[in-house]
Amino acid sequence: MKWPAMGYARVESLDELWQVLDAAGPEAQILAGGQSLLATLSFRLSEPSGLIDITRIPALRGVSVTGGTLRLGALTRHADLGRDPLVAAHAPILAQAAPLIAHPAIRNRGTIGGSLALADPAAELPACMVALDATIVVASRSGERRVPAADFFQGLFTTDLQPGEIITAVDVPVATPASRQTIVEVTRRSGDYAMAGLAAVLAVTADRTVDAARLVFFGVGSGAEIARGASVALTGTKLTQATIAAAQGALAGDLDPPGDLHGGPELKRHLARVLTARALGPFLAPAEQAA
Amino acid sequence: MNEIVTPKSLGLSREDLPNSYIGRSVPRPNARKLVEGRATYTDDVTLPRLVHAAFLRSPHAHARIVSVDPAAALAVPGVVRVFTGADLAKVCDPWVAVLAHLKGMKSAPQYPLPLERATWQGEAVVAVVAESRAAAEDGVAALAVAFEPLPAQVDMETALAPGAVVIHPELGDNLVFTRTAETGDVAAAFAAAHRIVEATFHTGRHTGVTLEPRSIIADYNRADGTLTVHHSTQAPHMMQNVFATQLRMAEGDVRVICKDVGGSYGIKVHVYPDEMAVACMSKIMGRPVKFIADRFEAFGSDIHARDHRIKGRLAVDAEGRFLAFDIDDLTGIGPYSVYPRTSAVEGNQVVNLCGGPYAFANYRCTTTVVLQNKSPTCQYRAVGHPIATTVTEGLVDLAAEALGMDKVAIRRKNLIRDDAYPCTSPAGMRFEGLSHHASLDKLLAMVPVEKIRADQLEQRQRGIYRGLGLASFIELTNPSPFMYGIGGAKISAQDGCTVRMDPDGSLVALSGVTEQGQGTEAILAQIVAHGVGVPVSKVKVVTGDTQTTPYGGGTWACRGAGIGGEAALQSAIALKEQILEVAGAMLQAQGSSLDIIMGEVVDKATGQVRMPLAELGRIVYYRGDTLPKDLARELVQTRHFITKEYPFAFTNGIQASWLEVDVETGMVKLLEHWCVEDCGRVINPMLVDEQVRGGIVQGIGGALYEHCIYNEDGQLLTTTLADYLVPMAAEMPDMHVGHVETPTKESLLGAKGAGEAGTAGAPAAIMNAINDALSPLGARVLAQPFTPDRILRALGTIA
Numbered sequence A: 001m002k003w004p005a006m007g008y009a010r011v012e013s014l015d016e017l018w019q020v021l022d023a024a025g026p027e028a029q030i031l032a033g034g035q036s037l038l039a040t041l042s043f044r045l046s047e048p049s050g051l052i053d054i055t056r057i058p059a060l061r062g063v064s065v066t067g068g069t070l071r072l073g074a075l076t077r078h079a080d081l082g083r084d085p086l087v088a089a090h091a092p093i094l095a096q097a098a099p100l101i102a103h104p105a106i107r108n109r110g111t112i113g114g115s116l117a118l119a120d121p122a123a124e125l126p127a128c129m130v131a132l133d134a135t136i137v138v139a140s141r142s143g144e145r146r147v148p149a150a151d152f153f154q155g156l157f158t159t160d161l162q163p164g165e166i167i168t169a170v171d172v173p174v175a176t177p178a179s180r181q182t183i184v185e186v187t188r189r190s191g192d193y194a195m196a197g198l199a200a201v202l203a204v205t206a207d208r209t210v211d212a213a214r215l216v217f218f219g220v221g222s223g224a225e226i227a228r229g230a231s232v233a234l235t236g237t238k239l240t241q242a243t244i245a246a247a248q249g250a251l252a253g254d255l256d257p258p259g260d261l262h263g264g265p266e267l268k269r270h271l272a273r274v275l276t277a278r279a280l281g282p283f284l285a286p287a288e289q290a291a
Numbered sequence B: 001m002n003e004i005v006t007p008k009s010l011g012l013s014r015e016d017l018p019n020s021y022i023g024r025s026v027p028r029p030n031a032r033k034l035v036e037g038r039a040t041y042t043d044d045v046t047l048p049r050l051v052h053a054a055f056l057r058s059p060h061a062h063a064r065i066v067s068v069d070p071a072a073a074l075a076v077p078g079v080v081r082v083f084t085g086a087d088l089a090k091v092c093d094p095w096v097a098v099l100a101h102l103k104g105m106k107s108a109p110q111y112p113l114p115l116e117r118a119t120w121q122g123e124a125v126v127a128v129v130a131e132s133r134a135a136a137e138d139g140v141a142a143l144a145v146a147f148e149p150l151p152a153q154v155d156m157e158t159a160l161a162p163g164a165v166v167i168h169p170e171l172g173d174n175l176v177f178t179r180t181a182e183t184g185d186v187a188a189a190f191a192a193a194h195r196i197v198e199a200t201f202h203t204g205r206h207t208g209v210t211l212e213p214r215s216i217i218a219d220y221n222r223a224d225g226t227l228t229v230h231h232s233t234q235a236p237h238m239m240q241n242v243f244a245t246q247l248r249m250a251e252g253d254v255r256v257i258c259k260d261v262g263g264s265y266g267i268k269v270h271v272y273p274d275e276m277a278v279a280c281m282s283k284i285m286g287r288p289v290k291f292i293a294d295r296f297e298a299f300g301s302d303i304h305a306r307d308h309r310i311k312g313r314l315a316v317d318a319e320g321r322f323l324a325f326d327i328d329d330l331t332g333i334g335p336y337s338v339y340p341r342t343s344a345v346e347g348n349q350v351v352n353l354c355g356g357p358y359a360f361a362n363y364r365c366t367t368t369v370v371l372q373n374k375s376p377t378c379q380y381r382a383v384g385h386p387i388a389t390t391v392t393e394g395l396v397d398l399a400a401e402a403l404g405m406d407k408v409a410i411r412r413k414n415l416i417r418d419d420a421y422p423c424t425s426p427a428g429m430r431f432e433g434l435s436h437h438a439s440l441d442k443l444l445a446m447v448p449v450e451k452i453r454a455d456q457l458e459q460r461q462r463g464i465y466r467g468l469g470l471a472s473f474i475e476l477t478n479p480s481p482f483m484y485g486i487g488g489a490k491i492s493a494q495d496g497c498t499v500r501m502d503p504d505g506s507l508v509a510l511s512g513v514t515e516q517g518q519g520t521e522a523i524l525a526q527i528v529a530h531g532v533g534v535p536v537s538k539v540k541v542v543t544g545d546t547q548t549t550p551y552g553g554g555t556w557a558c559r560g561a562g563i564g565g566e567a568a569l570q571s572a573i574a575l576k577e578q579i580l581e582v583a584g585a586m587l588q589a590q591g592s593s594l595d596i597i598m599g600e601v602v603d604k605a606t607g608q609v610r611m612p613l614a615e616l617g618r619i620v621y622y623r624g625d626t627l628p629k630d631l632a633r634e635l636v637q638t639r640h641f642i643t644k645e646y647p648f649a650f651t652n653g654i655q656a657s658w659l660e661v662d663v664e665t666g667m668v669k670l671l672e673h674w675c676v677e678d679c680g681r682v683i684n685p686m687l688v689d690e691q692v693r694g695g696i697v698q699g700i701g702g703a704l705y706e707h708c709i710y711n712e713d714g715q716l717l718t719t720t721l722a723d724y725l726v727p728m729a730a731e732m733p734d735m736h737v738g739h740v741e742t743p744t745k746e747s748l749l750g751a752k753g754a755g756e757a758g759t760a761g762a763p764a765a766i767m768n769a770i771n772d773a774l775s776p777l778g779a780r781v782l783a784q785p786f787t788p789d790r791i792l793r794a795l796g797t798i799a
């Protein structure tokens, strides 16, 4: 299908963006990497009055560390996540996630802001941000707002973004020596959206006691799903095969997956249990891993 | 071996015979053009006054068209006209896709756009023509079409049951065709059997997904009453006849041109109502009309295939010899049989091919072909073969397990002996010469079976489940008129080639077979270069134009090399003789004492160069006055070829798949794949290997990924490439290809088809490998595609 006719504007600064947004009205849409938006236009699933291209705004770019915070500009490309040394050092789960997202050509264009704003239920980055307890930085003409990731995602393709607001950056607490971060998923083919996936961020002491755990699933619900029961089952105790089994058991209460073309809810529940073991297994004591 | 000189047949090296091109991996001359984006696909063609079509497609599986109000669409800027079924029926006769030799077959008349009812979701219902495709889509969005949804017959299993929705009431029921082949005494064989194995298999409905979608420009010229159609098709001459017949024109007034075609796989050899609508609209408007299917509409309007449920039984004796196959096939083909090849051929092929590689006496196979409210199905790469091979090879593995026999041993025991030819299969297929045992031997030389079995055992200890699967197959190629012509379809089984020499000594070959990316033009150039004796770079090939190429069938059913190639060889040889006669007159020598090597006339005995072809050309074309008056000097020859001895040239082969099943997730990881096949003479080993590999990949698609999924209301759910999973490079295993060469004696070239072998055997090999992997766990899968969901169900992991 061909796109409907629409306007296009490319802005060079946030100030210009606010002006153009005012002029364009609520039907206009932000265009970042275009890797999701352009496909929906081709299907005529949405017919915005115009596109406002934000990819030339310098303030939305860059990766930096200040104090205990890793800041990722909204225009950070998926490919950048995979090769940026600051990301690898301070939020390794994002570096691990990058190659799981789509294919190289898409990763070269797709942006972190676009992925988070879209909130696809099977996307990796929203789950990672919730697992990392990141803060989404949003801005509008009237100023900046900081929203914890867990509050930002509100369901199927739904976020806390208000009309006139955009994501400008994400603030991620930097990893500590106790941090254990991992992302695992099941896909039919490499680059596909996950049938089921898990982003896990733990704080584990030298004696393998789990001080904190956030298991966040994707592809098994309406968005990034925090498995609260499973996370609790792991917390405050040593990580063992038994606690992993307890976490798997708790998933029954945590997840209520819908079926999709790959299969029914039972398939997703099963895969969530498998992924839990696969994600946590490498953090077990070596003796237990071999078992 | 046939009398065709190759370096090998003379015991010479390639250097000794420089213009021997048969059996040589010559790079494809058109490959560079394709990768540089300099090809001419139908969508690259623009014409003055061109308008573009888009279609409103039925949102319902079955619905009455209550009303069409075009007013708002006509008000959209750029929209030129709106057409309904009734508008087009004024210039176009409906078609009924039946073949006379498929006894009792019936189907309903089909129009470019339906008159009263839409019978599948995705069927084109109303056309909008506009100055651009985008404007046409705006027009479609503005159309007001009222549908009254009707009950839909979606499930093929209930299509013949009492209470089924009869899709075309005038037909009485939903039965399109049924045929039973029976040989020997099946009941007695089963009664006397040592063991009987049985199973029910499903092959998943899937489709071709060509890189270039279906594309057409129809250009009716009122000034001279001609219709020129630029078409992405495999069969230009067949389409010429169809356009002429349905639009009530003289065949000679229709010209079909098909330049580059971006893949076809059988998808582009059928009559599509939306494409016929384009021709009708051009005729009515007197303007060129373009339609390029987009991916979204392609999923619901390209033909689908392989929607079969097959129950099979195999009776064996105590030694593991096959006594009888008993097969019951059911297939749902959508609401119409597809013109002109019909949608009964796939089921008919299942009847022809089950048990094909094996020697046994008793056979019964029934196919039942029924209507349903889904996209029409028809011939897709390896028509019926993967289905028959799945059933046959699935049953063979079951029999081996029931007898505790080795899976190689049971095949070796039952494969038709290599010295048994010619012979006729219980299904009535006549085999000229096959090489099942030589192929099996070659496969076993390539597959490290012992190492694999040792690894399999070792991995199982660690909870890793790997499996090896085998599948022997036969493939029907080089079809004679017995395929379609005898049934009344105007599809040529004969093909021709004209080869001419121009003054500079270069050659032009015009062929009735076509190129869709597989390299037809490359092998034609090789054959002509070989036949005349020139460097291959001196040969240009023209295909895909009904007005300039000899009449022919096009490229499908693996006939390009075997039929088109032989016509090219014969005309090249005839041209060579003609050139030598002229050269003899010029050089005052006997033509028979001369030869042509690398573009030069040489003395046959000594190899001494006598005259370059360019010099001969110069004299013939510019100084003909210097030649004897009565010398025949036409440097152009045409030959046609049709097979006469056998209805089909069968090929054979065997595949092996080695894979790993993740029994926790149900995911299958392909580790390695092998195929040995016998396509007769290999003209270009590189192209044959790539055909086999590409075919295997499509077989892998059917086995693991590709599936047109419908809900119970007949809504197609897989309409994007995110939901319809095609096999992709990252998941493909290394594929090893080997050859045995048993040339057909029907032609000098000796070539049979190679394009479908990979697809024919791969799904069965993968199924058997998965079941081999799962065997210690007591699980088995028989329904394709073998998805994680199905594998986990078979394992009992999920209910």
Ligand SMILES: Cc1cc2nc3c(=O)[nH]c(=O)nc-3n(C[C@H](O)[C@H](O)[C@H](O)COP(=O)(O)OP(=O)(O)OC[C@H]3O[C@@H](n4cnc5c(N)ncnc54)[C@H](O)[C@@H]3O)c2cc1C
Pocket: A029, A030, A031, A032, A033, A034, A035, A036, A037, A038, A039, A074, A078, A100, A101, A102, A103, A106, A109, A110, A111, A112, A113, A114, A115, A117, A118, A120, A122, A123, A124, A125, A161, A165, A166, A167, A168, A191, A192, A193, A194
């Ligand atoms: C074939 C294919 C496979 C894919 N597979 C995956 C996958 O496996 N996992 C995955 O996570 N993703 C996948 N994607 C999606 C890809 O990651 C997209 O890049 C991403 O979802 C959107 O980012 P974008 O920059 O391209 O956003 P765009 O497409 O430009 O925009 C998407 C939406 O976000 C809005 N938007 C963009 N930036 C901002 C901002 N800064 N503030 C507010 N709103 C904004 C837009 O208005 C639009 O609504 C796939 C895409 C394709 C085409």
